[in-house]
């Protein structure tokens with residue numbers, strides 16, 4: 016019916032690769048980014064565990080990584096990637112730079128979410144004699160939970176976009192399909208299908224995130 | 235119970251230093267309901283936050299139950315704070331937790347068992363009249379109910395001191411009254427010492443036994459509420475007292491009186507026992523004067539009546555003087571007002 020070169024197997028394979036890349040890098044990105052975001056909030060001037068040194072190191076470091084375009088980051092850290100996964104091509108080789116890309120992004124978003132928590136809540140916690148860990152665990156995180164869900168939603172969508180460039184190192188995925196067939200080989204059918212899939216992907220993530228956040232905030 | 239000894243507190247912000255407290259000293263005894271009143275910016279919040287060390291003095295010392303707070307390690311200080319409850323103007327409840335879980339927080343921090351927490355929270359819900367709200371979220375509550383949750387939370391760890399920073403300032407007068415009644419009940423039932431910050435004299439009048447008046451980082455007057463209400467010395471205190479006891483002659487009344495000769499105006503003040511009626515009666519029977527009561531009111535403070543009256547006496551000057559002396563002899567304070 017359509018004049019196309021790709022098979023449905025190729026499409027499903029790409030879909031799987033995207034889900035794996037987004038899922039795995041989101042997991043590890045969150046594992047790194049959430050604690051870093053928390054550290055940023057508590058060590059900042061006026062924070063509950065103010066520490067000029069840590070904040071002064073962490074804050075610009077995150078800005079530096081975040082200012083690099085993903086495609087540059089991808090290439091720049093190839094030696095590091097090889098060290099970690101013993102290869103510089105393929106899906107797992109794409110996941111390392113994706114994590115390095117998304118972790119500082121998540122850290123910044125988490126920082127913003129936590130800063131939204133009213134200072135009065137922290138004052139109450141301090142008046143109750145809560146330890147720093149207790150303040151984070153029993154006050155900061157529960158109060159910011161709805162906002163943190165939206166944060167992770169935004170990070171996930173950012174990752175979906177970044178995976179499109181993972182093709183550069185042979186990472187595959189829907190975005191790669193769109194670029195290498197749809198764009199470079201003028202396969203309009205692939206172009207339309209991949210774009211529609213990406214739109215559904217992003218829409219689905221966003222509305223799921225919104226629904227969860229609403230539930231957490233009891234709106 | 236609480237002693238603040240010559241505390242100075244200076245904040246520095248953007249290179250500018252603000253002296254929030256300038257040599258404040260006060261003493262709060264066990265079981266007191268101690269009120270601190272002053273206009274906005276007087277340093278009241280800074281003062282109350284010294285007691286649980288949310289604010290550290292720049293100089294001077296704070297003693298709680300005889301121990302200087304500066305002598306504690308951070309870990310010890312956290313234990314001390316668990317014995318000091320605090321409630322806030324904007325309640326500071328966790329929006330993400332139910333009423334039950336909000337009240338339970340201090341107990342969770344103390345790592346109490348589930349069973350213990352359930353018992354204590356249920357008891358507190360009952361005491362504060364919130365039993366039917368246990369599963370509600372703060373968003374679904376009125377201001378008064380939120381403050382009840384705040385109070386229940388503050389009481390959860392059985393504190394011996396309760397600090398209230400403008401706890402009723404966001405509430406309407408009716409709700410304020412019920413919250414103050416609850417605080418009074420807490421003071422009586424658990425013998426908890428209460429320190430209250432407010433800018434409303436009515437709050438002091440309703441529940442406090444001691445009061446300190448603050449202005450620009452200093453305590454300008456302090457003592458028993460009855461004494462301060464009865465004879466405020468500082469102009470600021472006087473204007474606070476006048477918000478609840480109207481004892482000045484209205485200008486319109488003064489204007490009509492000016493022209494008349496041979497009439498003199500007196501302010502009378504009765505405290506407690508001295509009843510006004512028999513005195514006025516004997517005044518009229520004993521002396522050749524006409525007595526005209528222009529104004530009278532009674533205020534109840536600390537179960538004691540504080541009466542104010544403005545009299546006009548008409549007659550011979552010497553007789554009026556004798557009448558005034560008679561009033562003094564009855565234990566009533568009298569001052570002549572220049573019309």
Ligand SMILES: Nc1ncnc2c1ncn2[C@@H]1O[C@H](COP(=O)(O)OP(=O)(O)O)[C@@H](O)[C@H]1O
Pocket residue numbers: 245246247252253254272273274275276277278279280281
């Ligand atoms: N953390 C702070 N940093 C700088 N200035 C402060 C701080 N807290 C209070 N102040 C200043 O100290 C003064 C007294 O404030 P506060 O104790 O809050 O007064 P009140 O509670 O009587 O309104 C005000 O001038 C206020 O701006």
Ligand SMILES: [Mg+2]
Pocket residue numbers: 278279280400
């Ligand atoms: Mg204040």
